[in-house]
Amino acid sequence: MDVDVIILGTDLRNSILAAALSKAGFTVAHIDNNAYYGGDDASLSIDELRQWTSERRQTAHISTYLLAQHARFTSISSSISSQSQSRQFSISLSPTIIPSAGPLVDSLIASGASRYGGFKLLERVALYSKPGFVKTVPGAKEDVFKSTELSLLDKRRLMRFLMFSISEFEGKGEVAGKEEMPFLTFLRDTFSLNQALANAVAYALAFCSTGSDPTLPALQRIRRYLRSAGRYGASPFFVGHYGGAGEIAQGFCRISAVHGGIYILAKAIASIAVSPPPSHSQPSAVHPPPSTSDQKVAATASTSSRRPITVALQGFPEELTCDVLISTNDYLDANLGSQNTRIANDTANASRSLARCIAVIDRPVVFRNDNSAAPAAPSANSGEGLVEEPQGDDVYSQVDTALLIFPPGSVEGGSTTSAVNVLISGEQSLATPKDHWVLHLSMALITEPLQSAEEIMRPYLNATLSLASPRSEPEREATISEPLSVQPLHTVFYIEHPEPSPSSSPEGTGSHLVYSPPPNSTMMPELADSAVANAEKMFWKITKVLQEIKQKRRGVEEGGAETVIESFWPPISDTSVVDQDW
């Protein structure tokens, strides 16, 4: 099987890239070791999740991929019983909320992948306050006005901050010189926000991981999210159906397939051979390739049009050959890892390790507002009893698709430096069957953890469960030490380490034929957009390389008009390829 590009790993980045390359006219073979799409971003059923954990706990592995996965996913502990409707669960390995205005939405529309997916607007974002209670986060003028918890002065200051953050603030006096300052300090000093408000802004609006996260990136995030509000509804974010990232990745794979991409799942890599250019007599996976100038000289003497890379799969009859290999790092063994060209990230943000917990429950989570510290509420009733207001009933504050955030120090036994966010997904985002919900908890780890994933995340899981309404009992105050009425059906704890950083070959000295994409951001609302940014960066690099290779193959004399690729996605009016619906 002979293609322009082979891509290993169907995670979100690679899937977007595959779709773009296929639409741009290149032939693509896209391979994944797993039996499902999505790679590290996949949506798994309960049974698949069980298998995922057991595969990565094993120490003896046949494939390079699983060996690498074992190193990246550590401290795994799980309790997954049998589940009757296993396939009706779509549990994401990369829980994500997607801003309504941003690169991912643009790519979904421009590529046509949006038709393959459904989306649910995030209902609410709340900050954990104490066992059983949360505080809502005001994110728009309407919320601020109606809030019964903020004092008048707080309202003014918060509004002033929000108006500032939506403006072109780069260079303005308030920010000048303070770009690296810890965001919390900036909020308190420059905008006089009190502790509670500063926490709400930093952790629930800007999604900072710690109190020392720098100011400028946090402001830029808030501006992006504020500008996303109102596009499809009040919330700036939506969640993809069927687990989000995995289903979206699959949608992009479909686009690639419709445009000729070949898909092979559930096959392990047997071997990858990268031959240097034809001036050498023997293909070798170990010899470093010659410098660029040598290649040019060699090309004129060569008549061979043989593709330099050969990939063999286990249990697959044909070998695949290509000009360029794109792979997530986990598929590459040490040899190839050293030849690999790792495309650098634009942002300086290093990807952090994450402590994660996945829990499946069968009781709804209720966002019960903590009104204990509220100043006198402004009443728009203008009199008594004239107009009825619905009371804060449990039924009205039950959530299906929502985000809960734990600021540092908000949970006994938890971290005093890092925040934790919890994505709750239920039936309405098609992540679960009726009356079931998935909780995705994650914490960015700043230093090497001394505890196990379970020890780190257990207090947060318990605190989240304190918000779930127990079966028959009336509202009572749950505490962490009391035996909980709500127990999860299944739990998984693990630590996810980022892909290894560029080690041996910085861009420019690698083989020019093997590439790895930059890592995605680990911040929940940034993940999807960073995947697109990474895919696009790869796209321009790879297409340039591929066109150079094609040109050399045709001969240097033939100048020729090369098809100029003008944009990441072809214009939407382009109907030259009829998209057949699968």
Add this chain to the structure above:
Amino acid sequence: MSSDAFNSTTALLRMNPELYTVWNYRRNIMTQTMFPASEPAEVNDALTEDLSLTFTLLKQHPKVYVIWNHRRWCLENVPDGPTEDDPQGWKMANWKKELFVVEKMLDADARNFHAWNYRRYILANMANAPPPSTELAYTTRKIEANFSNFSAWHQRSKVLNTLWEEGKLDEKTSKQSEFELVQNAMYTDPDDQSVWIYHAWLIGTGEDASLLHREIASIQELLDEQPDSKWCMESLVRYKRLLLRKHRPSLSVVEGEQLLQDCSALLAKLAETDRLRRQRYLDILQELQRPSS
């Protein structure tokens, strides 16, 4: 012949519903040619269809006076029926739908004063109109969704007046809640003019000196927090002048002087920062400095 003409008016109005002459012509055809030759039921049907037509046109042209006018004309010309025992039947059915129509228009654009005007017209003319308290709740909903809405505040003021006059609400307690509501809006967005207009309505003619003092203090606090707020400064001038005009006898000479000085300082600052209205502020300043007669 008249049906051709009638259909022509329909075609013309779909192209440009602002041609009021054509609307007039259409109504003439209906009253002079069509209706005299029709049964009441047919008349009702024709009017119902015209109501439909105007609804379609309003969706694209929500602010054209003559479309709203034609709706009113249709409603007012619904004949008695359907039977002699139920002469109001058709009329009531049409009026009920109207409230629904106007709510849809206000959902699409809560600031459309045509729709608000029309809403008042319906509430005044329909049988079994919902009580003012319901209307108050409606304005609350609209204001909470987005208080930058002159019409919603205006409606609220009219409804409250009715409720106070009818004794259904205690004016003093009610006004108190209103001040709190408006204060929240002020602090949330001091730049929103509609809030300050409502506040001025609440103050009214300024008979209550202690109320004036209280509100002046509250607005001053907001100004301290937000020193560039034009509306704070303008309102302070307005209310301090009110104190001077209405309550001079209760003020000491020093207090009176202080108020004058405050106003002068505020007006000078306003003249600097709000240069579009500079002359107006200087005008008021001059008036203030004239020896009082």
